[in-house]
Amino acid sequence: MPADDGFIMPAEYDRHYGCILIWPHRRDSWQNGAYAARKAFAKLIEAISRSEKVIVCARYEDYDSAREMLPENVRVVEMSSDDSWARDVAPTFVTNGHDIRGIDWGFNAWGGLYDGLYFPWDKDNRMARKLCDLLDKDSYDKRSFILEGGSIHTDGEGTLLTTEECLLGQGRNPSMTKEEIEEMLCSCLGVKKIIWLKRGIYHDETNGHIDNICAFTAPGEVVLAWTDDKSDPQYEISAECLDILEGSPDARGRKLRVHKMYLPEPVCITEEECDGLDNMNGEPTRIPGERLAASYVNFYISNGAVICPQFGDKNDGRAKELLASLFPDRQIIGIPSRDILIGGGNIHCITQQIPFFE
Numbered sequence: 434m435p436a437d438d439g440f441i442m443p444a445e446y447d448r449h450y451g452c453i454l455i456w457p458h459r460r461d462s463w464q465n466g467a468y469a470a471r472k473a474f475a476k477l478i479e480a481i482s483r484s485e486k487v488i489v490c491a492r493y494e495d496y497d498s499a500r501e502m503l504p505e506n507v508r509v510v511e512m513s514s515d516d517s518w519a520r521d522v523a524p525t526f527v528t529n530g531h532d533i534r535g536i537d538w539g540f541n542a543w544g545g546l547y548d549g550l551y552f553p554w555d556k557d558n559r560m561a562r563k564l565c566d567l568l569d570k571d572s573y574d575k576r577s578f579i580l581e582g583g584s585i586h587t588d589g590e591g592t593l594l595t596t597e598e599c600l601l602g603q604g605r606n607p608s609m610t611k612e613e614i615e616e617m618l619c620s621c622l623g624v625k626k627i628i629w630l631k632r633g634i635y636h637d638e639t640n641g642h643i644d645n646i647c648a649f650t651a652p653g654e655v656v657l658a659w660t661d662d663k664s665d666p667q668y669e670i671s672a673e674c675l676d677i678l679e680g681s682p683d684a685r686g687r688k689l690r691v692h693k694m695y696l697p698e699p700v701c702i703t704e705e706e707c708d709g710l711d712n713m714n715g716e717p718t719r720i721p722g723e724r725l726a727a728s729y730v731n732f733y734i735s736n737g738a739v740i741c742p743q744f745g746d747k748n749d750g751r752a753k754e755l756l757a758s759l760f761p762d763r764q765i766i767g768i769p770s771r772d773i774l775i776g777g778g779n780i781h782c783i784t785q786q787i788p789f790f791e
């Protein structure tokens with residue numbers, strides 16, 4: 434187990450070797466054969482590749498498209514996948530300060546047969562091990578425990594953030610108690626304190642992944658997705674998170690500084706966008722007017738930049754200004770990300786950092 438051998442999960446703001454993404458292809462996730470999503474992924478990948486290595490996994494039939502649309506300094510490797518959520522299907526890497534290893538969690542498409550989002554998911558479930566092999570790094574086989582990378586955030590100093598909505602739901606590990614889940618996370622990731630928020634972003638189909646609502650920006654500091662609109666169901670959820678965060682010292686006993694990150698106005702999918710999505714098993718995957726889980730918290734911290742979703746909303750600039758104040762040594766890059774959001778997640782969900790190793 435990583436904790437016993439000195440390997441821990443570092444924070445995302447620690448130095449990276451690189452980043453993994455998966456080229457989008459699924460026609461019931463991404464509009465018009467994923468064309469618009471590919472353009473958004475390509476912008477993001479170019480931005481990340483300015484300061485760290487990027488590996489993009491593409492299916493055999495999409496290899497040429499990825500190679501043509503991506504910069505030369507990006508490595509494209511052929512690998513099968515069910516969809517494109519690297520945060521959730523790539524390994525969670527742990528480090529001992531010199532080398533890295535990958536944790537191969539079980540993946541069941543966010544809830545398996547209980548409330549999962551697609552079936553089958555076996556190609557996704559094989560990716561973590563394949564990526565460890567590709568990087569020539571050892572892996573821990575934890576496939577008996579269902580976990581997605583988007584459901585955890587760490588500060589690299591012993592604290593982990595997650596949500597009860599996701600980790601204690603019926604679709605992941607229903608036979609485990611909260612204490613057993615805590616033990617698993619502590620031993621695998623080298624953490625000492627888990628801060629449990631109750632719920633994630635309203636109408637988030639991942640069952641409330643932490644990475645859409647709250648993220649560490651430094652030891653002792655977090656951003657929390659926020660609205661002042663009391664008539665929005667999100668208000669009560671964010672207010673409850675704020676109470677918990679303010680009352681939960683981190684693993685080193687620090688009171689967390691919570692920065693409110695104002696959400697965009699509710700973002701809903703249009704009829705035209707729904708028309709661009711294929712059905713899944715004869716049923717539409719989205720309905721016109723459905724609220725999407727848009728949040729600026731779903732950013733990625735690369736070595737040189739913080740890359741943040743933009744929705745064409747009045748709060749786009751405010752989110753970037755907050756990040757600029759929290760990351761004065763990094764460039765803040767906004768990426769129009771509605772075409773990623775339509776797939777059900779955002780920038781953080783489609784990236785997985787590889788910590789630096791010697």
Ligand code: KQY
Nearest residue numbers: 518550583776777778782
């Ligand atoms: O947000 C994520 N981490 C994944 C979202 C998956 C959505 C599948 N349609």
